[in-house]
């Protein structure tokens with residue numbers, strides 16, 4: 001008789017035969033940095049997550065250092081927004097200054113900056129608008145400028161998330177021209193027009209003022225189109241591929257892990273985080289069990305990196321288990 005239970009008999013036996021694991025070095029922690037002074041704003045829809053002004057960032061950086069987390073993904077919230085998102089590519093904008101500060105006090109931390117305009121535009125869309133249309137090619141130079149100013153400020157990597165066609169190529173070319181050949185691009189290649197982003201838009205003040213993002217973010221019915229988008233970004237020079245969101249798109253992550261040999265990151269997004277937090281607050285689930293199961297599911301599907309708001313908790317739990 002075949003007895004699978006032989007290898008499930010004890011915790012140590014189960015540990016020996018385990019096929020998948022998550023480690024602290026897999027985790028990337030998103031941070032929201034807001035212009036101003038002495039600010040630590042809780043985000044109501046994301047318990048435990050805050051917007052920090054640069055002068056209050058140390059509080060969070062200390063926790064990141066203590067947790068052993070290796071990378072952060074920065075989102076900036078400017079004091080003023082305009083039609084073309086000019087604060088995104090201001091060399092002294094909130095994100096560029098946050099990068100300078102973090103690289104000064106915590107140089108070994110891998111600092112990645114989100115490259116998009118929606119946090120910086122008055123209309124909340126990711127590109128320049130004319131007659132209600134989000135313009136593709138007119139947006140590309142602004143994204144390129146954003147990436148160059150972030151890299152010049154010291155960002156270790158840039159992460160274009162806007163889903164304009166040709167964005168990775170435009171950014172690669174601009175980085176190279178600026179002598180930043182060694183700055184990698186982590187591209188949000190398969191980014192779906194998803195309902196899971198709601199809480200993030202509270203956090204980053206980036207809800208679109210009209211319409212939705214379906215003309216540039218992907219239609220989630222189309223897994224084969226996702227593979228084309230991923231291939232485009234590889235061809236344009238992406239160094240790492242992001243699939244976003246994570247949990248509802250594990251099939252796409254799995255296919256990408258089988259069909260490409262690129263490093264893959266999954267973005268475990270705000271809605272996925274808030275659902276777990278809300279249920280945990282109600283006492284309906286065991287937060288740690290669910291989060292760790294989600295982390296393993298993402299790893300099992302083929303991600304090397306997980307961008308997650310749970311990162312500090314996961315790191316703490318992993319340390320406790322050792």
Ligand SMILES: [Zn+2]
Nearest residue numbers: 116117118126
């Ligand atoms: Zn955007």
